[in-house]
Amino acid sequence: MSIRPEPNFDEMLEADGSIRPAYRKYHAWFEAQNPALMRHKDKEAEGLFRRTGITFNVYGDSAAEERLIPFDMVPRIVTGAEWRKLSRGIEQRVRALNAFMHDMYHRQEIVRSGRLPVRLFTDNDAWLPQMVGFTPPGGVYTHIVGIDLVRTGPDEFMVLEDNARTPSGVSYMLENRETMMAMFPELFAHIPVRPVSDYPSRLANSLAACAPDCAADQPVVAVLTPGIYNSAYFEHAFLADQMGAELVEGGDLRVVDGRVQMRTTAGYQPIDVLYRRVDDEFLDPLTFNPTSLLGVPGIFDVYRAGGITIANAPGTGIADDKAIYSFMPEIVEFYTGERPLLPNVPTWRCAEPDSLAYVLDNIAELVVKEVHGSGGYGMLVGPTSSKREIAEFTKKLTARPGNYIAQPTLALSTVPIFTRAGLAPRHVDLRPFVLVSPNGVDITPGGLTRVALKQGSLVVNSSQGGGTKDSWVLDD
Amino acid sequence: MLGRTANSIFWLYRYMERAENTARLLEAGFRMALTRGVDAANEEWRSVITTLGHTTTYEAQYSEYSGIQVCNFVLRDSANSLSVFAMIEHARSNARLSRTSITAEVWEAINECWMRLKDVLARPVREANLGDVLAAIRRETTLVRGATYGSMLRNDIYHFARAGTFIERADNTARILDVKYYLLLPSLAYVGSSLDSGQWDTVLRSLSAERAYRWLNAGRMDPRGMAEFLILDHRFPRGLAFCYAELGLHIASLARLHGHESQCNTLLSAAEARMEAATIEGIFDSGLHEFLVGFIAGNQAIADAIALDYRFTE
Numbered sequence: 024m025s026i027r028p029e030p031n032f033d034e035m036l037e038a039d040g041s042i043r044p045a046y047r048k049y050h051a052w053f054e055a056q057n058p059a060l061m062r063h064k065d066k067e068a069e070g071l072f073r074r075t076g077i078t079f080n081v082y083g084d085s086a087a088e089e090r091l092i093p094f095d096m097v098p099r100i101v102t103g104a105e106w107r108k109l110s111r112g113i114e115q116r117v118r119a120l121n122a123f124m125h126d127m128y129h130r131q132e133i134v135r136s137g138r139l140p141v142r143l144f145t146d147n148d149a150w151l152p153q154m155v156g157f158t159p160p161g162g163v164y165t166h167i168v169g170i171d172l173v174r175t176g177p178d179e180f181m182v183l184e185d186n187a188r189t190p191s192g193v194s195y196m197l198e199n200r201e202t203m204m205a206m207f208p209e210l211f212a213h214i215p216v217r218p219v220s221d222y223p224s225r226l227a228n229s230l231a232a233c234a235p236d237c238a239a240d241q242p243v244v245a246v247l248t249p250g251i252y253n254s255a256y257f258e259h260a261f262l263a264d265q266m267g268a269e270l271v272e273g274g275d276l277r278v279v280d281g282r283v284q285m286r287t288t289a290g291y292q293p294i295d296v297l298y299r300r301v302d303d304e305f306l307d308p309l310t311f312n313p314t315s316l317l318g319v320p321g322i323f324d325v326y327r328a329g330g331i332t333i334a335n336a337p338g339t340g341i342a343d344d345k346a347i348y349s350f351m352p353e354i355v356e357f358y359t360g361e362r363p364l365l366p367n368v369p370t371w372r373c374a375e376p377d378s379l380a381y382v383l384d385n386i387a388e389l390v391v392k393e394v395h396g397s398g399g400y401g402m403l404v405g406p407t408s409s410k411r412e413i414a415e416f417t418k419k420l421t422a423r424p425g426n427y428i429a430q431p432t433l434a435l436s437t438v439p440i441f442t443r444a445g446l447a448p449r450h451v452d453l454r455p456f457v458l459v460s461p462n463g464v465d466i467t468p469g470g471l472t473r474v475a476l477k478q479g480s481l482v483v484n485s486s487q488g489g490g491t492k493d494s495w496v497l498d499d
Numbered sequence: 500m501l502g503r504t505a506n507s508i509f510w511l512y513r514y515m516e517r518a519e520n521t522a523r524l525l526e527a528g529f530r531m532a533l534t535r536g537v538d539a540a541n542e543e544w545r546s547v548i549t550t551l552g553h554t555t556t557y558e559a560q561y562s563e564y565s566g567i568q569v570c571n572f573v574l575r576d577s578a579n580s581l582s583v584f585a586m587i588e589h590a591r592s593n594a595r596l597s598r599t600s601i602t603a604e605v606w607e608a609i610n611e612c613w614m615r616l617k618d619v620l621a622r623p624v625r626e627a628n629l630g631d632v633l634a635a636i637r638r639e640t641t642l643v644r645g646a647t648y649g650s651m652l653r654n655d656i657y658h659f660a661r662a663g664t665f666i667e668r669a670d671n672t673a674r675i676l677d678v679k680y681y682l683l684l685p686s687l688a689y690v691g692s693s694l695d696s697g698q699w700d701t702v703l704r705s706l707s708a709e710r711a712y713r714w715l716n717a718g719r720m721d722p723r724g725m726a727e728f729l730i731l732d733h734r735f736p737r738g739l740a741f742c743y744a745e746l747g748l749h750i751a752s753l754a755r756l757h758g759h760e761s762q763c764n765t766l767l768s769a770a771e772a773r774m775e776a777a778t779i780e781g782i783f784d785s786g787l788h789e790f791l792v793g794f795i796a797g798n799q800a801i802a803d804a805i806a807l808d809y810r811f812t813e
Contacts (some may be wrong), residue, residue: 052794073610073614074607074610074611074614075603075607075610179759199665251592251595251596256595260598260599264598264599269500269501269504269599270504270598270599271501272503274503274813275501275502275503277653285501285503286501286502286503286810286813287500287810288500288502288505288655288659288753288757288809288810289500289757289758290810426523445569
């Protein structure tokens with residue numbers, strides 16, 4: 024095979040070109056395959072996805088209303104030992120996030136102790152005054168969390184972002200695995216890979232465990248979607264289907280007798296747990312955005328009265344803000360009393376004058392991100408930007424420094440993808456999915472690997488040319 | 500199940516049924532064009548547009564009725580919001596809206612139907628490939644029906660699906676019969692006369708009934724007998740009596756599942772009783788056209804009652 028490792032960490036190849044343990048079995052299998060057949064399989068994968076309708080909608084792109092996220096058929100593999108270590112770090116972080124949110128909506132000890140500046144929530148739209156003094160059923164704020172990780176070395180995983188509102192992508196994790204098993208059943212016969220397919224039932228159990236006291240023995244769970252035109256509609260329908268839950272829209276719901284109820288063919292029926300895929304501000308037109316047609320008028324009052332569980336809880340956005348992110352090491356220590364097992368990516372807060380000066384001096388080497396931005400928009404990747412782009416961005420940065428953070432351009436790890444010329448290394452990240460309930464923290468082995476398909480690119484977002492891969496945790 | 504989902508399922512199957520019936524109608528016209536003179540064929544194409552209720556939108560664009568132009572208008576014209584392709588798209592949208600209520604097999608059959616027809620109808624249809632296009636529509640819609648029949652639980656979802664199918668089919672059969680008869684019979688005096696049997700043949704072909712009718716009647720083309728067959732015979736699956744017998748079973752099941760009968764059951768029982776008591780002589784005496792117009796309105800009332808009884812909308 025004619026591929027050489029790049030200077031960054033390659034997850035398959037050692038510096039001398041030999042194969043790392045995680046990939047040994049896979050690589051041996053791959054080498055034995057007929058290249059023409061593999062090219063044929065690669066084409067077949069797209070057909071499989073189109074037929075099953077796993078597509079995402081792109082806003083403002085009417086010609087290609089439904090698009091596929093490109094799928095790469097080479098799995099991303101981590102060993103069982105690597106995963107166990109990662110899991111401990113993820114669990115610690117998720118516990119800290121929940122404790123932090125409880126604190127932010129109660130005594131705010133972390134602010135009183137001087138470890139977190141008060142401006143971080145007073146200036147933050149994601150902090151909801153309506154949640155103050157209220158504890159959600161079971162004490163859980165983030166029922167579903169996605170922790171975005173990047174890797175820079177054999178033992179170096181870092182957290183790039185915490186997704187504590189409504190992390191998406193889990194349907195791709197599941198469908199990627201299904202597709203791989205359909206395409207290469209023999210692989211799974213020879214290599215022990217930890218399964219992910221029970222995620223929907225684990226999600227259903229986890230949500231049911233968070234039901235309010237008024238719920239029946241078998242809590243009624245429903246998934247709330249903004250509707251068919253939402254970019255993640257497929258995932259909403261997929262999860263509801265897999266959980267055996269109703270997929271509801273705002274128009275199906277109303278408050279009847281102090282409960283949130285859905286209009287069924289036999290009349291209104293109460294919902295105990297609402298897994299909502301609608302943003303906070305659209306949830307209740309009486310409490311938040313009065314023009315919203317996506318939510319349920321009065322749901323917030325029912326929520327505060329203990330009549331329904333909303334997952335994730337409103338106001339969790341406070342924890343996936345990039346300004347808060349930069350304080351996560353302090354947050355983890357404050358609530359767990361332990362050193363963080365998973366480090367953050369080093370981050371400069373441009374709100375602080377010294378940091379801002381450093382960032383301005385080194386902007387061509389850094390990645391600068393908007394504090395409230397997401398999806399790879401509103402950011403500057405210094406090393407790949409033109410002088411003009413940097414100059415324009417500098418203007419925005421100096422006008423509102425508090426709106427930005429900066430991070431070094433990381434040498435993200437690469438994993439092989441399949442190309443016409445054979446395997447080639449590309450940069451990746453990893454989003455494991457974490458479920459939280461009073462019964463504990465449950466992490467599905469693997470997650471969603473996003474891959475920058477363009478050679479050298481570091482942007483893995485699907486809205487900007489990224490693809491996905493099946494992610495394997497070896498059962499060793 | 501959600502009222503909104505019941506609505507989507509009901510319409511998903513209405514659209515699938517109408518798309519399929521429209522293809523049948525074109526097939527009959529196509530055959531007419533091959534076997535008759537130009538004038539007869541153009542009259543036939545006009546009747547296709549009339550039956551589908553497209554006259555206004557069609558005449559806004561075109562001044563004459565030629566075969567391939569009508570076919571393209573009916574199959575794929577973007578000015579026609581109820582083209583066959585638009586109906587398949589509506590069906591697929593409804594399937595997406597109710598994905599949690601249909602099996603993966605049904606969803607994939609509908610999605611593949613949409614992909615295949617999108618491909619087949621990407622370019623204007625020509626005489627040379629019209630037959631293939633129509634065959635593709637029939638095959639794809641048949642696969643959806645097969646997936647539905649073979650993979651869906653026999654629960655409320657299935658009953659709404661089948662109710663939608665038979666409401667739509669009854670409507671389509673009644674409309675086809677009404678328009679064809681009206682065109683073929685300038686006055687009722689012609690009933691029983693020996694008109695060109697080829698024209699009567701298209702009435703049957705439009706409903707894929709020609710073989711069944713011929714088989715049962717040893718090849719005799721009798722307009723009154725044909726009407727009786729299409730309206731009152733319980734054996735013919737596109738006939739009105741058959742549709743209502745099936746519809747009756749499914750809405751009776753819905754009533755049982757919901758614990759009580761509703762307005763739609765009452766309306767259907769009355770309609771079935773009328774049909775049971777009717778004779779073809781009686782229908783012709785008081786006017787076939789009047790009978791069919793009354794039937795279509797009654798059918799619509801049953802569909803409205805189902806939507807209301809089962810809370811399709813708020």
